[in-house]
Amino acid sequence: MxxxxxxxxxxxxxxxxxxxxxxxxxxxxxxxxxxxxxxxxxxxxxxxxxxxxxxxxxxxxxxAYFATTGDLRCSPAIMTPGLGRDYITYIATNNLRTLLGNPNDYYSQIFxxxxxxxxxxxxxxxxxxxxxxxxxxxxxxxxxxxxxxxxxxxxxxxxxxxxxxxxxxxxxxxxxxxxxxxxxxxxxxxxxxxxxxxxxxxxxxxLPWTYEDPSLVGIRAMRGSADALLMHMNMWAAGFDDANKTKYYTAVNSLGAEIMGNNSYGLLPLTRTKEIFKGRTKESLFEVLRSLNYGEYSTGSYEYNTFTDMVLHYPHKPVKSITKSYIYYDNKFITKLYPLNTPDKRATTWFDPATLYSTDGKWELLKFVNIFAAEGEDVLPDDDLMVFRLPDAILLRAEAQAELGDDEGAKTTLNVVRARAEADPVTDIGKDLKDDIWYERARELMGEGHYYYDLVRTKKILDKEYCYHPxxxxxxxxxxxxxxxxxxxxxxxxxxxxxxxxx
Missing domain, CATH: 1.25.40.890 (Serine Threonine Protein Phosphatase 5, Tetratricopeptide repeat)
Structure with a gap:
């Protein structure tokens, strides 16, 4: 390695x-x-x-590629007041003219x-x-x-x-x-x-299904990487080529079945979350390698260019003066993802239950917490950045099945992801099922650079029911x-x- x-x-x-x-x-x-x-x-x-x-x-x-283009844009993310992080508001409201208007701004240069x-x-x-x-x-x-x-x-x-x-x-x-x-x-x-x-x-x-050398898993292209890439290309084509969308959805269903049917890939228990996002597991289809242990941050080049920088504070950032996350999510959105008194292990594994619904800087997203730094050293968790992860592919397949009218197949596929989280199985059909799949992607893939792209390709970015800044x-x-x-x-x-x- x-x-x-x-x-x-x-x-x-x-x-x-x-x-x-x-x-x-x-x-x-x-x-x-x-x-x-x-x-x-x-x-x-x-x-x-x-x-x-x-x-x-x-x-x-x-x-700050994934965070800016994939997670924050037109999202329900809200800037924590008093921290001077106006760029978060500009991105969330699609005010790119102001974001880009002062290239000499401190944060514009950092990011x-x-x-x-x-x-x-x-x-x-x-x-x-x-x-x-x-x-x-x-x-x-x-x-x-x-x-x-x-x-x-x-x-x-x-x-x-x-x-x-x-x-x-x-x-x-x-x-x-x-x-x-x-x-x-x-x-x-x-x-x-x-x-x-x-x-x-x-x-x-x-391409090989996987590699015998575990350090290459997810880092080098695999058959599952190619299938996931094809699934995304087909879903984007479906979003902009309505006349041929059935062809694209059929391809996505087939590709998803191929990935799910191969034992080179599998979902890990949520108790192994740190392993999942550290990377190179059976859950990874393709990822970007990062590592603090190999001196990657010695120049500071990539130190803050991740979503993680915005959603953690002390003690998950090892600097006592950082007492608030830079963002929190609209409470209505979080409540939609994690309704009160509804079982879902992600709510207690990826978040602090005491601050999950907070509307201030106490809120944190803990799914990427892997810190190997000394107290007071201002560095971030050095997880690999997930480009394609198995739940992403599974949920794209469920979405395609629902669009093809195969509600039973879509529910079965969707519930694979929900079962890992010990969440209740979905039983809805029709539009409600499609909404269930949409929110499951928002829930499962938060912070992994998919939210905005899902808004665009599904055209939900036009609809205030789904998009907070349509x-x-x-x-x-x-x-x-x-x-x-x-x-x-x-x-x-x-x-x-x-x-x-x-x-």
Missing amino acids: KRFFSAFLILLTGSLIFSGCKKFLNVTPIDNLSGNNYWQNKKDVESFTLGIYNQFRENTLSS NYVGLTKWDGWYKMIQSANILYVKANDVPSLSATEKKQYRAEAVFLRNLAYLFLVRQFGDVPYYTNAYNQVALPRMPLVQVLNNGIADMMAVKND ISVEDFKAGAWAWPLDKSALTNNPYVTLNNYWQ
Whole structure:
């Protein structure tokens, strides 16, 4: 494990595989990785591959990515008064103009909000994956099986990048050729997703179900990682391609059955919550590696860029002066998730029951608590960041089954997650069942970067019954749900347009 993590850190701190973009979507590897002396053996391929995983890590940890884009936006999160954390209110109310209006603000710099308007990091990742897909096939020392696996990892990583791009910006340029230098317009997001689905389906079976080395589980792409990615791409396509939604829901149901039917994956008891979120368990389908023990926070680069920073205080943060969490959730929302006197072990395992319904900074979310720091050392729990977790896939399957009219199947699937929490089984049908699944995702996946994306793809972001800060239909069509796109995207590309709503 230490050797694998060290490889990430070496690539992170000084030997990154790729230089910056000199032309639109054109990432040129440094000489010693692109010339004839490279791509000679498995070590070369492995180093290049680790660099792409590291680019994903950089894309999601160099800013408060998951918390800002996935958890807080249009959410029922409320800024704790008196702490000066106005950015929380700006994000929750979709006031991105004010959030981005002062890039020199202290918190804007810490959380790198302006970085969220730029897509070049995602295209570095895509270009790198495209190169790996071509070059791995030319390394003579690799076996046929190894070539297939590396190429499948390349396809997974590029489509992971495209999913994140689509969820963040909507329509985006799409390409799969290595060393692209062609200026491209933005492709409709449904077409991007369908291209990615076909791309991933063609090679997903070349990935292993899991790894014998436990330190790689969830860290490297697995068959379950690809299935989960495909489930998300299909669900997003269904949200924007109503005429073909049955096709997408059918695919999600099949992919979910595949994951649930393989014993490489399984739900752990909630009593093992610390293990679940520390990572690399049977519950993990894909995650971002983090570790305090390997000196990751020595530069402070990623110290505060997680949801955890906002939802803990002393003693779960080891600094006595931090007596309040920066946010709490609207009491109506929490009561909807955890009604009084209703059994659910998550209410007592992931929260302090004494403060679960608090409407001030006493409120905490404890599901990510893993602290290995000395008293007074201002660091956060160093859990891995979950990208795809088994309950996410199970609940997507339940949602698809409900949309297909299979209420009995949807209830059975949904109740797998509820049974782990020792919650009462759901018996509703129709719209009530669909609502049960929606709130189960909000309940189970809080703090894991899914809430806002679920609002958007289901169009619940338009409905004040579900969204605490809804967007109008007109604003949604104009792109209010997507992120502003930085003007740097226009460099050397006359075909790209910015997001109209934010201009």
